Amino acid sequence: MSKSDFGDVLAxxxxxxxxxxxxxxxxxxxxxxxxxxxxxxxxxxxxxMIAVDKLHYSVDLLRSTKNFCVNLLGEDQAALAGRxxxxxxxxxxxxxxxxxxxxxxxxxxxxxxxxxxDCEVAQLVEAGDHLLxxxxxxxxxxxxxxxxxxSASGLRYRKR
Ligand SMILES: Cc1cc2nc3c(=O)[nH]c(=O)nc-3n(C[C@H](O)[C@H](O)[C@H](O)COP(=O)(O)O)c2cc1C
Numbered sequence: 235m236s237k238s239d240f241g242d243v244l245a246x247x248x249x250x251x252x253x254x255x256x257x258x259x260x261x262x263x264x265x266x267x268x269x270x271x272x273x274x275x276x277x278x279x280x281x282x283m284i285a286v287d288k289l290h291y292s293v294d295l296l297r298s299t300k301n302f303c304v305n306l307l308g309e310d311q312a313a314l315a316g317r318x319x320x321x322x323x324x325x326x327x328x329x330x331x332x333x334x335x336x337x338x339x340x341x342x343x344x345x346x347x348x349x350x351x352d353c354e355v356a357q358l359v360e361a362g363d364h365l366l367x368x369x370x371x372x373x374x375x376x377x378x379x380x381x382x383x384x385s386a387s388g389l390r391y392r393k394r
Contacts, residue, residue, distance in 0.1 A: 237393065241392060241393065245385070245390055247385075248384060248385055248386070249270040249271075249272070249384065249385045250270065250272070250306060250307075250382045250383065250384050250385075251268060251269075251270050251307050251315050251382075251383040251384065251385070251387075251389055252268070252269050252270070252272055252304050252305055252306050252307060252347075253266050253267070253268055253269070253305045253307060253314065253315070253318045253344055253347070254266065254267055254268075254269045254272075254284055254286075254292070254302050254303065254304050254305070255302065255303045255305065255329070255334075255341040255342040255343075255344070256292050256295040256296055256299060256301070256302050256341060257295050257299050257301075257340065257341060258299050258301060258339065258340030258341065259336055259340045263295065263299065264295070264329060264341070264342065265291060265292050265295055265322050265328065265329070266292075266318045266328050266329055266332075266342065266344075267286070267290060267291075267292045267318055267319070267322075268315045268316075268318040268319040268391075269284050269286070269304070270385065270389075270391050271284060271285035271286075271364070271391065272284050272285075272304060275368065279370055279371075280370065280371040280374075281356060281368055281369060281370055281371060282304065282351060282353065282368075282369055282371060283366055283367065283368045283369065284302070284304070284366075284367050284369070285361065285364040285365070285366050285367075286364060286365050286367060287363060287364055287365075288363055288364060288365050289363075290321075291321060291322040292322070293365055296355065296358075296365070296367055297358065297365075299340075300354065300355040301339035301340060301341055301352075301353065301354050301355060302339075302341055302353050302355070302367065302369060303337045303339065303341035303342060303343055303350055303351065303352045303353065304350060304351040304353065304369075305342075305343065305344040305347035305349075305350045306347055306348045306349045306350070306382055306383075307347055307348065307382065307383040308346075308347070308348045308378065308380035308381065308382060308383055309380060309381045309382065309383050309384075309387065310380065310383075311346070311347070311383055312383060312387055312389065314332070314344075314346075315383060315389055329342055332344055332346075333345045333346050337350070337352035337373060338352055338372060338373050339352050339353065339354060339372060345377065346377075346378070347377055347378075348376065348377060348378055348380050348382055349374070349375065349376045349377055350373075350374065350375060350377065351369070351371045351373075351374045352371070352372050352373040352374065353369025353370060353371050353372065354369065354370050354372055355367060355368070355369055355370075356368045356369060356370040
């Protein structure tokens with residue numbers, strides 16, 4: 235099986251699209267990235283998990299500040315997903331000008347998102363080229379009544 239074959243089969247799995255914010259505030263110590271590899275893993279305690287490429291800038295923040303906030307995007311927010319799918323650079327603060335407020339953990343809640351889950355990192359698991367980040371959900375809420383942004387929109391997570 236080739237890598238592109240695997241990617242084509244993965245593309246058949248339907249998923250939602252979120253922006254995961256990291257850090258506890260401050261321009262140099264916060265970031266956000268578009269994530270679709272997200273799933274719920276426990277009711278008690280409430281937990282979910284994201285898979286993040288170990289080469290992404292955000293991984294260092296997840297390992298050090300140990301918190302993150304999952305912001306589920308609405309079907310009208312494909313442009314925002316595109317913005318956060320670009321690699322962070324020192325010249326470009328992806329979170330600048332995006333309506334937000336700090337979650338209890340300090341990560342940004344994108345206030346135009348459909349819903350959010352504010353998490354403290356409970357466990358990190360190495361999985362090939364990705365890091366599985368299990369988060370204990372400390373707070374969650376629905377922010378607006380809008381259908382979620384999904385892979386049906388054509389958005390796709392591809393290996394660079
Ligand atoms: C629809 C879509 C879904 C994505 N899902 C993930 C994901 O689940 N995990 C991941 O590591 N990267 C994912 N990415 C890629 C990251 O968003 C992208 O590489 C980003 O630049 C990483 O940001 P950073 O380098 O500033 O941390 C996705 C991209 C798109 C367009």
